[in-house]
Amino acid sequence: MVDISHIxxxxxxxxxxYLVAAELCxxxxxxxTTSRNTKAVDILAFNxxxxxxxxxxxxxxxxxxxxxxxxxxxxxxxxxxxxxFVFVYIAGEKSYPRFFVVPRDxxxxxxxEDRDQLxxxxxxxxxxxxxxxxxxxxxxxxxxxxxxxxxxxxGLDLA
Numbered sequence: 027m028v029d030i031s032h033i034x035x036x037x038x039x040x041x042x043x044y045l046v047a048a049e050l051c052x053x054x055x056x057x058x059t060t061s062r063n064t065k066a067v068d069i070l071a072f073n074x075x076x077x078x079x080x081x082x083x084x085x086x087x088x089x090x091x092x093x094x095x096x097x098x099x100x101x102x103x104x105x106x107x108x109x110x111f112v113f114v115y116i117a118g119e120k121s122y123p124r125f126f127v128v129p130r131d132x133x134x135x136x137x138x139e140d141r142d143q144l145x146x147x148x149x150x151x152x153x154x155x156x157x158x159x160x161x162x163x164x165x166x167x168x169x170x171x172x173x174x175x176x177x178x179x180x181g182l183d184l185a
Contacts, residue, residue: 042086042114043068045123055182066108073182080180083107086114090167092126094137098158099145102137104130110180113170126170127179136165 033041043059047069050057056072067081085093092113097106111133113126140163148155173179 038086038088038116039084042116042123043084045086045114046082046084046112046125049125050177053177066106069112071180071182076183078182078184080182081109082112082180083109084112084114086116087164088116088118090115091164092167092170094133094163094165096160096162098160099141100157102134102141102163104134107134107137112180113165113173115167125175125177126167126173127176128165128170128173129179132173133165136169137163 040062047057047059050069050071054073054075056074058070058072060067060070066083068084069082070079071082072079087093092115094111095106107130110130111128113128115124115126117124144161145155
């Protein structure tokens with residue numbers, strides 16, 4: 027358990043990537059972190075027993091709204107979500123990190139539902155909005171709880 031309350035958002039993200047890489051290594055996989063400018067891939071994971079590899083996007087949060095991406099409503103699609111996600115939730119200094127391994131299609135479905143709800147709400151209230159405006163999209167912790175420690179969702183054990 028570590029006090030992370032003073033750490034900035036970018037460093038929290040990097041911390042989450044290393045936590046996931048360490049957990050993958052503990053599980054017997056090889057994990058290599060990418061540079062920060064690699065689109066949608068934070069870790070390349072490899073199963074040495076069957077040769078399967080997968081890119082992983084890691085998102086780390088300290089609050090129950092876990093970050094996903096910043097995008098316009100038109101950018102929420104399969105082209106901008108390329109890999110499975112591992113959400114790392116760090117509740118505070120007295121708790122251990124929790125890992126939620128969510129398939130890409132599930133993340134996309136949840137974001138599409140949120141996008142559609144946003145559009146409906148804006149129209150209902152008669153508010154105009156620019157579909158090109160970037161929004162910070164997140165997923166509530168309660169929506170990813172079924173994926174806690176579901177490392178099999180990465181597909182590394184397929185052969």
